[in-house]
Amino acid sequence: MIQLSKSYSLPDSVEDFIPIKIVSVGGAGLNALDRIVLDGLERAEVVAINTDVQSLASSVAAHKVQLGRNVTRGLGAGGDPELGYQAAVESSEEIREALANARMILICAGLGGGTGSGAAPLIAQLAREAGALVLGFVTLPFSFEGKRRNAQAREALDRLDQFANAVICFENDQMAEIVPPKAGIHQAFASADMLISQSVRSIVNVIQRPGLIRIGFDDLLAALRRRNGRCLFGFGESDSDNRAHDALTQALKNPLMDRGRMLSDAARILVHIAGGPGMTLSEVEVLMQELGRHVNEQTQILFGTAVDGRMGNRLSVTIISSLAADGDIALDGVTSLPVAVPTPSIWEQQPQPQTSVDSVPESIPMPEPPRVPPIDFAPIEQEPPIAEPAPPATSLSKKAESSSVAAQGRSAPVKKTNPVEEKLPAKQEVLQFEPVTRGRFEKSEPTIVEGEDLDVPTYLRKNIKVK
């Protein structure tokens, strides 16, 4: 065994983090956001937006925006998307402020209700106007929640799709597949949140992780750009002996993947593999080979890999792709947007001095939740909505305004760059001189007992010299 005295340094392009904001809208969105924050997320800011003050107050997000102070008066939108939209219109200034200075905005919402369905499309529109790349992560309601709610959700999804660069859509009905039938209902919802959290975090990581082979916005967009398409998303992580295989299996198990069957129809697939310093080329090779079995020969694979000291022993795989809704590959989706925003490229990004614009914690007036008995406001919720057609409704003045915001946004500061990698001690890479081989059992299922691969000869494992 040879030990290299000099360790290879990781690429130093760590400095320029791309400002990413995660915006959650409505009750379901806030739940998902809490989960994201609890699961641990660095290198992105979170913004919580809701009409319901009570749920906003309990959110862990640092930056909160209350919608429709006059329209809903601190209560929810009551399942009415129109009311949610009105509330968002009323607070559009605040939203715009909250969205400023981000290159990429991820919008999480549960569609079907009031705030999520009503406000999310408008927020996506404002985000695009602010010059950011917009990805939507939305859930569709369970089918038992009723046809009305489902119809609202579909409508909202259509509108959101017009504004966002891509929408990743989780159907709650599909979630049922990953939840054991005996699990409690809270677990079913929790697993939906977990899935959203996982996908949001992995997309942030894909973009932010210092890559050996880096994946940029352009790759991400290329993989996701399908109008009304079905998004394929899979994430797997493992630290077992056979981690490359296990991580991929887990990624393909994701309900949005349909066990990898869907991949064969995809035209482009983005694959990102991240691991600790111990990740080997052969592991990546094995993984890609295995993935190759699930994809078509014509499929373009956008491949990225990153070494992240924090990953430790783990290896993670993220697979992102999308299918055209009608089998038609339409790549011009972006141009049909009401506001043509150039797709930013991460390579333009330069570290810049910090300005004070960024995310000063909002001083939202937070009324004590039980202050007003909700019954007083019941009539207000039933008020006929102020007649204004649903979006797209962008006035010219807004556009001008937004472009200035966008310009401002582009020269946005990079808030903090404190990569943990730098703190890690330079690790010596261990080069295996004699590959551990399993000989005849190379292709069979390994016999792993008590953490040892027993197919490897005993004398090799115990380091006993036989000759």
Added chain:
Amino acid sequence: MASNNLMVGLEIGTSKICVVVGESRTDGTVKILGVGQAPSRGVRKGEIVDFETAMKCVHEAVVDAEQKSDVMIRSVYVAVAGSHLQSFNNRGCVMLPEDRDEIDEQDVEDVKSNAREVSIPAQNAFLHSIIQHYHVDGQDGVLNPIGMSGQKLEADFHIIHGMRTRIQNSIRCVKELPLEVEDVVFSALASAQVVLTKNQKDLGALVIDMGGGTTDYVLYADGAIRQSGCLAIGGDHITNDISMGLRIPMARAEKLKIEEGSCILGNCLPGDMILLKDDSGFAGKEIERETLNTIIHLRLRETLELLKRRLDEESYLNYLGGGIFITGGCSLLNGLDYLAGEIFELPAQVVHAHTTSGLTSAVENPQFSTAIGLIKYAQAVQRDRRPRRFGRIFGKFFSGIR
């Protein structure tokens, strides 16, 4: 000859496929009519990995057995192994109604199905549920409770289960030939039927069936099966170790293991060399005997120690009055009984089938233990089944098998 007296055992092993044709006699003995075998390909660690190839090999072995025994084989008992097999003990319990205190057959059926109501993983299927003992009102060790008085009847079962799809692979392989599958049997359980006497089961005995791809074990205490399982390590691993350690081809390593191998260390003089003659595609080589033995010894010691650790999880090892019985092809390796005795600190011996008549000399070989054991199993099952005629492939209770 009535055809229902004819029983055929088929073992799809990792190194060879073995078919034994036997005939059940009215006096309860078994006569072996013929043994067919074929080298096995497409099987690794007791499980089929190349379906087509394995099927051809099974076909060869069946044809061989048909020729040698001069009978037409229609249905077989199949032995299964593989690391996916798992086992545990479970107790079922029924309370008799207030107005009745004599235990009848229905109560026994109830307690059996009650013991069976345990959750195993969804993809698994029951392979065996074997009765250990009944308890009547807390009285231990009841063998047959029917007719006894009591309010509470409990039954201890040993349950063996495995992955449904993998078990079905073996079944499918036979059915495609096409042959009927009468039953599937855990291979060590079959071996135990033939290498152990009733007396040895009562005393307590451990059967280790070391085959080409797997090491299966069954532990008996007080006449009932207590522990069983399968380790996916076998003679193939030794061959592989030799091939890699001495850098010789697999085929030569296998031959060397069989002809010269031993797992006893310190038994040969330094400089004692084995000459491998040159062969087409293989230049001759000299190998130190001690090196060869060290490789074998390390692997077998590790395997047996692993087995001991597994069995130590429950304390039945202390109840083994009968000792350790090693069978299977790998047990032919020189010194294995000695090594096992040293590791388990119990008397150990290599055994083979000995309770048959007919072609005795041909089958007195540990390699055939499982296939002959299948016949013994079949005999016990048929005796038990005849009055009722229920026969499902999965999930069965036979009081005849212990």
